[in-house]
Amino acid sequence: MKPKKHTHKLKRHIYPTGNAIYFCTLTDCYFKIDCPLALGKESICNVCGMEFIMTEYTIKLHLPSCNNCRKVKVSGSDGKKHYVRRDSTPVVASLASDNAEDLRSRLNSAISKPTEDDI
Numbered sequence: 001m002k003p004k005k006h007t008h009k010l011k012r013h014i015y016p017t018g019n020a021i022y023f024c025t026l027t028d029c030y031f032k033i034d035c036p037l038a039l040g041k042e043s044i045c046n047v048c049g050m051e052f053i054m055t056e057y058t059i060k061l062h063l064p065s066c067n068n069c070r071k072v073k074v075s076g077s078d079g080k081k082h083y084v085r086r087d088s089t090p091v092v093a094s095l096a097s098d099n100a101e102d103l104r105s106r107l108n109s110a111i112s113k114p115t116e117d118d119i
Contacts, residue, residue, distance in 0.1 A: 006029070007043065007044050007051050008022075008029065008042075009025050009044040010022040010038065010043050010046075010054075011025050011046070011062070012035060020034070022035055036059065039055070040053060040054060041054050042054075043064055045064070045066040045069055046063040047063075047065045048065075048066065048069050052066035069085065071084060071085055
């Protein structure tokens with residue numbers, strides 16, 4: 001019987017010796033691979049279920065996820081840094097661009113000299 005071809009959904013396991021491997025968590029699949037050898041391989045995201053290619057960053061993760069599901073650090077309006085999902089960053093980016101435009105207009109009005117009419 002020929003094994004089924006599919007994209008693997010990987011999870012990292014670290015042995016007590018320190019050796020790390022990825023194994024497939026799908027049913028009836030016994031695929032295992034050393035973590036460094038998973039670089040460039042296709043995998044299924046553990047958050048959204050979409051296929052993505054393993055990068056140098058994702059091979060360090062316990063449960064690899066795609067770029068859209070990872071969290072990024074952003075600064076809030078209060079100045080504190082917090083993490084948001086990457087798919088919600090367009091909302092945060094639009095808020096930041098509104099603030100930048102407001103700041104730019106205030107800066108331009110402060111820099112520009114008022115034109116005085118000669119009498």
